Amino acid sequence: MVAQYHHSLRFDIDRCDGCMSCMRACPTAAVRIRNGHAVKLADRCIDCGECIRVCPRAAIVPLTDHMADLSKFECKIAIPSPALYAQFDSEVFPGMIFSALKQCGFDDVESVSPACDAVTIATELFLNEYRGQYPLISSFCPTVVRLLQVKYPELVDQLLPVLAPREISARNAKIRKARETGLSPDQIGAIYITPCPSKIVSILEHPGMQQSNLDAAVSICDLFQILAAAVSRVQETEYKIDAVESASGLDWSFMGRSPRSLPAEDTLSVAGLPNVMRILDDIEKGRLRKYRYIECHACPEGCVGGCLTVENPYLARGKAIKLQQNLPAGCMVDRREVEISYRRKEYLMDDYLTGRPLRPLDDDISRAILKMKERDRVLAELPRIDCGACGAPSCRAFAEDVVLGDADKELCVFYWRRELATRIEQLASLVKTQNQAIGGQP
């Protein structure tokens, strides 16, 4: 029995015309085309949003929260992803965006930079004491965590068990606001302003934690228009320069922010799912043991390339780097205090991370082995050109669907054409035999 997992997107069959773009783009073979529409295989989907990027009909809907959904909270605190700042021109400072977020309905905004600095220190401390298998793999990107759980379960033990900055920010914001207002934690909503759908899933079901400190997520693209309008009002009246975020906080919006204290030759940074998978393949083969830490972002260029952003990832990265030049460069937290909290395990996940089993061919091991043989037999009958016309992304995936009872072999046009030819031949031979039997012409 496979556990049920939360997901952050749904396929709208009224809009989908079955063009197969999403099926071809999905890195985990989680999409099938059935009855002319795309459907998602829940055990395989890692919420990477690659399908959202390629769908020409906007038929894949991210399940983010909307401002109206947040009215259940007495107090709403926005936790902006550092990628949010990179959506604006570099003369728009984070303080202006803080004011604009308040105009958009948030009661408060929490800076993420102190948490980024604290997590960087916690990562360094963990790495200094770690004695297990190298390299350690970053865990701040929920899609990368799910990718490992689904496709590379034997590497899950190498995921860094340090919490992501957004979780630390949300925890700090709620403690601060409860102290300021006297409200109970459940009356305070910590709302992530997210560049991608995978953060939504990590709120519903956080790997390695009993419960996320975040309560909801609003996408950058949903908020952008009203936020940009509010920013232009703020620009005329308020902040010119401010210190609510730091240059090191913005580092987290794009690839290449590996702990500064580690020698460059000990670390690698990689962004974009195909590249991440190439690196994970190499780790699996034991080729990268000389590295101590590998920073993996599922999106191109890092969070600035999330599919729920509005700016081109390369331009956004450039804007973030330019903005960094005008932000404070120093660390926003006291290293001693972070070390004390780290010793109290306040920056570590509560639980070990584990793999996420895909749906087996059968729950019974001996039947599963028989089905594996059957799958290979079906596969041998298929042309192995992965044309997709059957509604599966590859002949191998189709053979598995057939054995699982989810697809009929005759959906393969090549198989069907061969079957048809065989049947026509059989029919012709039958007609010939009958004609001979009644003394007619062959």
Ligand code: SF4
């Ligand atoms: S979100 Fe990613 S894994 Fe899930 S169906 Fe879309 S492309 Fe596939």
Ligand code: SF4
């Ligand atoms: S990309 Fe997928 S969801 Fe979008 S129209 Fe094509 S088959 Fe349908």
